[in-house]
Amino acid sequence: MSTDFDAIVVGAGPAGSCAAIVLARAGKRVALIERGPFAGSKNMYGGVVYPRILDELIPNWWEEAPIQRWVTRRSTMLLTDTQALTIDFRSQNWGAPPYNGATAYRPDFDAWLADHAVAAGAVLVTSTTVTGLIRHTNGAVTGVHTDRPDGDLTAPIVIACDGVNSFLAKEAGLYPDVDADNYTLGVKETISLPKETIDERFAVTDREGVDIEILGGTNGVNGGGFVYTQLDTVAVGVVLKLSKLAAQKTRPEQILAKLKAHPAIAPLIKGGEIKEYSAHVIPEAGYEMMPKLTADGLMVAGDAAAMCLAAGIWLEGVNFAMASGMYAGEAAVEAIESGNCNASGLAGYRKRLENTFVLQDHKKLRHAPHLVLSDRVQHLYPQMVANLVERMFTVDNPKPKPGIRRILKQERKRAGVKLSDLARDGWTGFRSFG
Amino acid sequence: MSQQQISFEERMAHSEFRVHERAHIVVDGKVCAECSTTECVTACPANLFVPTAAGGIVFNYEQCFECGTCYLVCNKEGAISWSYPEGGHGIVFQRT
Numbered sequence A: 001m002s003t004d005f006d007a008i009v010v011g012a013g014p015a016g017s018c019a020a021i022v023l024a025r026a027g028k029r030v031a032l033i034e035r036g037p038f039a040g041s042k043n044m045y046g047g048v049v050y051p052r053i054l055d056e057l058i059p060n061w062w063e064e065a066p067i068q069r070w071v072t073r074r075s076t077m078l079l080t081d082t083q084a085l086t087i088d089f090r091s092q093n094w095g096a097p098p099y100n101g102a103t104a105y106r107p108d109f110d111a112w113l114a115d116h117a118v119a120a121g122a123v124l125v126t127s128t129t130v131t132g133l134i135r136h137t138n139g140a141v142t143g144v145h146t147d148r149p150d151g152d153l154t155a156p157i158v159i160a161c162d163g164v165n166s167f168l169a170k171e172a173g174l175y176p177d178v179d180a181d182n183y184t185l186g187v188k189e190t191i192s193l194p195k196e197t198i199d200e201r202f203a204v205t206d207r208e209g210v211d212i213e214i215l216g217g218t219n220g221v222n223g224g225g226f227v228y229t230q231l232d233t234v235a236v237g238v239v240l241k242l243s244k245l246a247a248q249k250t251r252p253e254q255i256l257a258k259l260k261a262h263p264a265i266a267p268l269i270k271g272g273e274i275k276e277y278s279a280h281v282i283p284e285a286g287y288e289m290m291p292k293l294t295a296d297g298l299m300v301a302g303d304a305a306a307m308c309l310a311a312g313i314w315l316e317g318v319n320f321a322m323a324s325g326m327y328a329g330e331a332a333v334e335a336i337e338s339g340n341c342n343a344s345g346l347a348g349y350r351k352r353l354e355n356t357f358v359l360q361d362h363k364k365l366r367h368a369p370h371l372v373l374s375d376r377v378q379h380l381y382p383q384m385v386a387n388l389v390e391r392m393f394t395v396d397n398p399k400p401k402p403g404i405r406r407i408l409k410q411e412r413k414r415a416g417v418k419l420s421d422l423a424r425d426g427w428t429g430f431r432s433f434g
Numbered sequence B: 001m002s003q004q005q006i007s008f009e010e011r012m013a014h015s016e017f018r019v020h021e022r023a024h025i026v027v028d029g030k031v032c033a034e035c036s037t038t039e040c041v042t043a044c045p046a047n048l049f050v051p052t053a054a055g056g057i058v059f060n061y062e063q064c065f066e067c068g069t070c071y072l073v074c075n076k077e078g079a080i081s082w083s084y085p086e087g088g089h090g091i092v093f094q095r096t
Ligand SMILES: Cc1cc2nc3c(=O)[nH]c(=O)nc-3n(C[C@H](O)[C@H](O)[C@H](O)COP(=O)(O)OP(=O)(O)OC[C@H]3O[C@@H](n4cnc5c(N)ncnc54)[C@H](O)[C@@H]3O)c2cc1C
Pocket: A010, A011, A012, A013, A014, A015, A016, A033, A034, A035, A036, A039, A040, A041, A042, A043, A044, A045, A046, A047, A048, A049, A050, A128, A129, A130, A131, A161, A162, A163, A164, A185, A186, A187, A188, A237, A239, A279, A280, A281, A282, A301, A302, A303, A304, A307, A308, A315, A316, A317, A318, A319, A321, B084
């Protein structure tokens, strides 16, 4: 049967563009369909990409990617209402090729990546929403319906890279159930400030940038916060567990306003003007919520398959999306060439994910998202640790300095933390992060 | 004006929405009238679910981020019919 394309990729985010690049370079006829007016127009995130995986697809990507700043300072901050404990790391190695993380605006970055797909020969169709799957009577996916007049497109393989809400994966029955507890909402303000002011306040120069991940500071709603520097803007945002947000009855922008007013954050953004306010949902639970990854004629990649890694000190989704898209593209090429586009012919996809960081990191960290968002880690431990440090450094003469073991015990009791819980969480954390 | 005090309208004024005439999200007021928890009112980042004095909900789709929060938090079957806007419409985030 003749089809319009060899493969149809839905969504020109990082996952979709990488899938399309691989397919087009292998000489396959591939359509990349995006509902926004340009690739990246619908996409927001915190702000740091880790494009190492692009070494394979776009060697020396750092010479051309639309990067704002190279992250050379990474801080992890623990906030209570009146305290802040920061672990700050700086490495000049990250500010030189081949680099590590970088801040970039998604509408810039995603459009750049989609351009590579087009340059490789993919047909990018923007301003077109895919509205459903076309299926053979035997159930196999054979194309997509779109909202264009006569907009049906056929291909033996569809790769759903349609992001966190993935209606395609749901339509195909790959998600057994959808539970709000598995998702967080991220809201962010992009705040304009002169470049020199940002350089001074964040202690960086030239194209160096800063990434601050925050635990606490979310007004008691389980989640976290972040601050990232672009060239002449600072991004400040909070990530909030949906079920807790809804129950707490405080609106997301109010929680963000409170974080911005915290004494540890306010001076960083003082005098800045809001340039954009944005919001997006994260598939926070990662491995624990992952759908089935293939069906006959269908693969799911990136956020559509919950491949974003959200584990407290790490919030990485773009690299997982790019990698899973790339591997889905490779598996699609294999399947097209072997003439078997059923789930069995697409088995190379899962194999590739399992042999690389994509599923290995997710498996190893499968309990981390739950631990990081747990009530104890969110509400009890930050206060306990901050009080401990405060007492260590408070000079209470004429009293002598207290022993650390004793303050630890007292503060643990004061925070209401059970030793058995602390040991259990410590063990889970050690197993996950260790 | 200081950061904390900007009005919600001003906050949203910086985001670009290419509004289509078809509402991509439809909320069934009859179902909402029976809802006591109104999760959507707190959680929608665009503040599009507004409670009325009569105990119902007024919804306007125009300044929607298409994030999905509302259908995820709503516990009432049939209250929200959710789809993406027509291609090329809806939220457009800024590029440099
Ligand atoms: C607040 C926040 C902070 C984050 N911070 C970071 C970070 O700092 N670093 C990091 O690496 N990751 C971060 N992430 C995660 C990251 O943004 C995602 O993991 C990543 O965007 C996933 O890429 P994707 O290609 O799978 O999906 P997306 O980027 O969501 O792309 C999906 C694409 O599909 C299109 N689409 C959807 N449905 C259709 C349809 N029916 N028809 C046509 N097109 C369609 C969309 O318009 C979109 O372009 C963050 C996320 C959030 C929300």
